[in-house]
Amino acid sequence: ELVSAAEFVKSSTKTEDCPSDGLPEFALVGRSNVGKSSLLNSIVRRKRLALTSKKPGKTQCINHFRINDSWYLVDLPGYGYASAPQQLRTDWDKFTKDYFLKRQTLVSVFLLIDASIPPKKTDLQYACWLGQNQVPMTILFTKCDKRKKAKNGGKRPEENAEDFQNLIGEFFQTAPPWILTSSVTNQGRDEILLHMGQLRNY
Ligand code: GTP
């Protein structure tokens, strides 16, 4: 599947305000700074469709991007950003979780996990929350291009990804599908699009 058209449609902070045309959608979620907006740009082959930043807390709304006039990619605020004001973090957490539970056209959540570092508790907790609430989920391991030893505790991205899967394994009856990705090398891009296509036609 090729992305021939990608356009920003709207920003919402309530599930009720999201587009109502009934097109199927996929949401990117993950810790602040994990690379959600960058991966969205990689998938649609546009440098700056979704805004990215070195500083966490860049994306603050539910942002809908229409792809090929037939489905949506949704960029969300991250969780676990300790420096954001508490009220703001609570708001983000509330409206994203409300969105996961209520959005009828949400086909699947794509949970982004940074594979350049060992598994983090906040990520494990988030994966378990999605699992407990039966939100369909695919795991996208990000930053697989980063191989600096000092930064990732000596483990390669593939090993960190495996550790994460082993840790969440006991909370899922069937292990969620997963893909290794990088927005720098565009690793995983075709696989993600193929996977989204399969989920839409299911
Ligand atoms: P919030 O909107 O704040 O929640 O962050 P986000 O998850 O959307 O992250 P964003 O895409 O803004 O990227 C955060 C930082 O990580 C930026 O400095 C990106 O350049 C960098 N980054 C994102 N993806 C990758 C990747 O695959 N590899 C590397 N090396 N850096 C990446």
Ligand code: MG
């Ligand atoms: Mg973002």
